[in-house]
Amino acid sequence: MDDSRGAGGTARHRPEVRRVTVIGSGLIGTSIALALRARDVDVALSDPDAASLRLACDLGAGRPLGESEAGPADVAVIAAPPAVIPAVLRDAQDRGLAHVYTDAASVKASVVAGADRLGCDMATFVPGHPMGGREKHGPGAARADLFLGRSWALCPTGKADTAAVAAVAEVARLCGADPLVLDAAAHDRAVALVSHAPHVASSAVAARLLDADDTALTLAGQGVRDVTRVAGGDPAMWTEILTHNAVPVAEVLADMAADLAATADALRTLGAVPDTSSEAPLAPVRDVLARGRGGQGRIPGKHGEARRPSYTVVPVVIPDEPGALGRLFAAAAEAGVNIEDVRIEHTPGLPLGVCQLYVLPEGEGTLSRALADGGWSVHPGL
Numbered sequence: 001m002d003d004s005r006g007a008g009g010t011a012r013h014r015p016e017v018r019r020v021t022v023i024g025s026g027l028i029g030t031s032i033a034l035a036l037r038a039r040d041v042d043v044a045l046s047d048p049d050a051a052s053l054r055l056a057c058d059l060g061a062g063r064p065l066g067e068s069e070a071g072p073a074d075v076a077v078i079a080a081p082p083a084v085i086p087a088v089l090r091d092a093q094d095r096g097l098a099h100v101y102t103d104a105a106s107v108k109a110s111v112v113a114g115a116d117r118l119g120c121d122m123a124t125f126v127p128g129h130p131m132g133g134r135e136k137h138g139p140g141a142a143r144a145d146l147f148l149g150r151s152w153a154l155c156p157t158g159k160a161d162t163a164a165v166a167a168v169a170e171v172a173r174l175c176g177a178d179p180l181v182l183d184a185a186a187h188d189r190a191v192a193l194v195s196h197a198p199h200v201a202s203s204a205v206a207a208r209l210l211d212a213d214d215t216a217l218t219l220a221g222q223g224v225r226d227v228t229r230v231a232g233g234d235p236a237m238w239t240e241i242l243t244h245n246a247v248p249v250a251e252v253l254a255d256m257a258a259d260l261a262a263t264a265d266a267l268r269t270l271g272a273v274p275d276t277s278s279e280a281p282l283a284p285v286r287d288v289l290a291r292g293r294g295g296q297g298r299i300p301g302k303h304g305e306a307r308r309p310s311y312t313v314v315p316v317v318i319p320d321e322p323g324a325l326g327r328l329f330a331a332a333a334e335a336g337v338n339i340e341d342v343r344i345e346h347t348p349g350l351p352l353g354v355c356q357l358y359v360l361p362e363g364e365g366t367l368s369r370a371l372a373d374g375g376w377s378v379h380p381g382l
Contacts, residue, residue, distance in 0.1 A: 015163065017170045018042060020066060021073040021097050023088060025049070025056035027103050029079030031063035031286075035175035038144050044069065056139040060129035065097075073098040077170050078224040079127075081237070082244045086114030089318040095123050100164040102128040102171070108155045108184035112243035126168040126349050127184060129191070130177055135232035147302040148176035151171060155184040169204050192248035199238060200253060206231035221345055249351055259288045311340050311358040314367055319350045328376065330356060334369035337363040354379075 020039060022033045025047040033043045033056065043062030047053040057064060058228040078088050078099035082105040089101055101124055105111050108127050115125060132147040150173035156165050182190075206228040209217065244250055266284040318324045325344075331340055341358035359367055368380045 012317050014170050014173070015074075015167050017074045017167060017174060019073040020045075020171065021046065021069075021076040021092075022062065022079060023047070023076060023092060023097075024077060024079030024104075025052045025061070025139050027137045027139070027141050028130065028132075029077070030059065030061045030139040030144075031132070031144065031146040032077055032079065032104065032130070032175055033170075034059065034142055034144035035147060036171070039174045041174060044073065052139055056142070059139060060143065061139070061142065069097075074098050075100045075102065077171065078103040081240055082107070083240060086118045086120065087121050089115055089125060090118045090120050093124070099124065099127045099247040100167045102154075102168045104128060104130055105244075106133075106195065106241055108153070108187045110166060110244040112155070112184050116157075122157050123161045125153040125157075126160055126164050127157075128168055128172070129155070129187065130172065130175065130244050131195075132177070133309060135230050137234050137237070145173075145176065150202050151180050152177035153187050154179050154181045155187050156181070157184075168231060171294050182273060189248045192245055192252050196242060196245055196249045197256065198235065198251035200242070200249065202228050202231040203238075204277045222345060224326050263288050312361045312362055312364040314353045314357040314359060314371070315379045316357060317352055317369060317379070318355045320353060323354065328357075328371075331371055331376065332357065335367050337367040337370075 020033075020036055020041055021044045022029045022036075025033070025045050029045075029047075033045060037060060038044050045053055045056055045062040045064040046065040047056070053064060056062070070257045076092050078085050078092065078101065080088055080103070083104055085103045089103070092098070092101060103111060105127075106129055108129060112127055117121060130147045130150065130152045134141055134143075134146070152169075152175070154165060154168055154172070165181070172179040205224070209220075209228070211223075238307045262284040266281055269280050316328060318328055321324075329339065337359055339357050339359060343356045343358075345354045345356070357367065364380060370380050371378045
């Protein structure tokens with residue numbers, strides 16, 4: 001496994017990518033196109049769905065791919081479901097759409113195998129996967145900054161040309177991402193752990209809410225919203241993703257199920273015969289909670305840097321009115337304190353809420369004083 005330095009060399013020797021064709025104008029394809037357009041790359045778009053293509057073009061993601069292009073593009077990006085990528089790739093190569101080809105599917109081994117079976121030119125094909133997404137879909141949900149600071153996996157086969165790898169790595173960098181070279185099998189095992197299995201777990205939690213009564217739903221807070229956010233993804237799309245990465249995901253889910261079963265058994269035992277004199281029945285519960293906290297602490301921070309100690313939260317009451325959040329951010333900027341993350345808790349039945357500003361510990365005092373002096377209702381320490 002190499003880092004981004006193995007995917008295109010130094011900035012001085014990076015290849016120029018001036019023209020890119022994006023095949024697929026959904027969330028990922030349109031986001032890639034928007035990011036490239038922001039860097040003045042000429043982007044041609046193609047999609048069998050005329051309405052989706054038209055919306056992506058109206059959003060400024062590029063122009064429709066024409067019949068008389070001025071020669072092949074530098075790179076063609078196929079942003080389509082994994083099942084159809086090999087056929088789309090073969091067609092694009094037969095038409096000579098680009099010098100280099102890549103894709104954006106979240107599974108790689110099945111795509112590589114399918115492309116090889118169809119006789120695609122594997123020297124010019126560099127399988128890829130930008131690690132960015134949303135629970136929403138379609139071009140209307142696309143964002144130019146979707147991949148900013150994210151990893152972008154490149155999984156070239158042994159037949160891939162080094163110049164092709166460098167060109168795709170440059171596309172990743174133009175989108176604000178950090179290219180990372182690894183083989184397809186390692187990629188699929190990794191995303192099973194950090195993306196695919198977590199989506200299933202999120203869906204399993206959210207599925208419990210179908211039978212919840214109104215009282216329980218009224219009590220739903222930020223915790224359950226955080227855990228279930230990605231469960232809002234398209235079931236058809238996720239069924240296909242899971243099918244193409246079935247074994248690695250099943251292995252992660254089996255381990256997760258074992259933890260949950262052990263925890264459930266321990267809690268069931270405690271509920272039947274409470275024993276406050278012994279710590280033994282609590283051991284499985286404490287174990288999974290402690291390991292969970294440790295694992296969560298290993299997730300890298302922004303831009304892949306080593307995770308810092310927990311941020312300090314500065315709660316601020318804000319009115320539910322246009323411009324309130326913008327004024328709050330402007331006040332933080334004037335105080336010279338960077339907002340690392342933000343969450344908003346709305347107060348049911350009242351025209352206000354609590355905005356939780358996540359800052360580095362050394363900035364808490366400065367921000368709290370500046371906001372209080374500016375008339376904001378600040379509640380540090382909550």
